[in-house]
Amino acid sequence: MSDAAVTALLEQAAIFEVIRTTAARLDNEDLDGWLALFAPVSRYEIKAFGPEIRADMSWWYSDREELEQILSETKQHVRDPGKRLHLVTPISAELSSDCATALSHFAVLRTDPDGNSEVYVAGRYEDAFVKLGERWLYQQHTAVLDTRKLEPFTHLPL
């Protein structure tokens, strides 16, 4: 295997590690840690295609600055007390110099306070990364949902 191929594999592994870390930090409600995975100029979005209106429905569309404000207020809100567990499978990563795109499949299990678990959402992460120093960070982190009914609603990123 060539050095370039080895480097590409290592970079892909580093990106996949960011994706897995993202899930783990959300499961632990480490919101500061989650935000630290974003580049200074970056966006987060949740969207789903809506056959009812024959268009994409975008349900969360924030830049990093807004994310920081919103997440800092999370404790002030009345919100779903359920516990979440992300199941994430990184599928592919395409590298181009210091940028990359990646596709992952994911589902979130939700366990309510009585201990009942169910699938909360299913979908894909469609991400764009930028390498700053030695770290891959999100430029765009998008959760594209197959699920079209979020029940309950979410104050947390998915």
Place this chain on the structure above:
Amino acid sequence: MISGYEPPALPETHYLDNRIFTHATIFAQEQKDIYEQVWLFVCHESELAVPGDFRTASVAGKPIVLVRGSDGTVRAFYNVCRHRAAPVVREESGNASEFQCFYHLWTYGLDGACTGITKPGGYDAVQLDRSKLGLIPVRCNSIAGLVFVCLSPDTEPLEDYIGPIIESVREPLGAAPLKVFHYNKAELNANWKLWQDNNSERYHSLLHFINRKTQPWVIAKTSPMQLRLFDNGHSGYWSDSDATVTYEAGGYKGASVGTLPGMRDNEMRVINIFPDLMINIRANVVRLDRMVPIEPGKTLVEWRGIGLTDLPEEVEKDRLRHHNMFWGPAGRNLGEDVIAVEAQWASMTTDVVRYSILAREEDLNPTDDANVRAYYQEWGRRMGRPPHSPLNSDEAQSL
């Protein structure tokens, strides 16, 4: 000893028996005596923009399809094939030149006429007349871009049913082309009326951290906004002067980009149309809530965000971002309302506290309960049941 079954010492108009939210008999009668009798909002006209555009919906438990015909008219039909009662249209929305039932392939025109019967020779012996086998029409009309249907042939025309409250939204809804830029839906584990209550009574704004930050009049003793009561149980609240939402105080940018015609920057208006349409307008967006009651404790709610078309891309993004942060399924406001009404309904099913108190009197300040009282007086009139004491003794036993 205090009992939760003791009616409050209040005028009968000022409290409700909570069993109107939980009792199966009440729910079934509501479908018949309210939902089958009144005009019900289904969608926005922009969802049926060009001929052939269609939208399916459930109205009072009945499947409906709305379609814009070749002549530009929006019509509604029961979405049921005249042959063997299969659904004719199975998609939520789309564009079609005709409808074809998937089962035996009978076809219908956009005007509902039966245009084709497969293997028609099989009916020659009985001389089946397909001109009498069109889709069953449903009354359909629009006002300020809002498309309504009514299952009853006897109900007054839409304009009369809605009445003068429409003037408060006619300009922002009707003076410029609008589009649906946001949609989501969820099945709430709550009675449908609790969702309407939540939007009607402003007292609950105290629930919301974001409202406490951005709507100082929520906690103020008086507000420049005022309740307005109308016939048929419709109500609203808005200001004729300077009541605004101070989004900047909450750190939220871009609240007034693409402000709607007739609206002031950062202005808010709330209109509740009996029984289940909520129109919330903030400067640049109209939120429309539509409900489909499924069971006493299950309600499908659809939320639409509607705003001006043809805005610059960056302005559209700002509007979307701002709307999401309040009223999206990941928003800071709406999710708390859902949690509140679901918890409220679950508690009501225990029948520990039988009565709800609607006794705030504040000279039509938005936290006055006058509009909720008026809503339930209309409910009682249509149901033939006083909302403070709705069940006869047999029904009370069957809870």
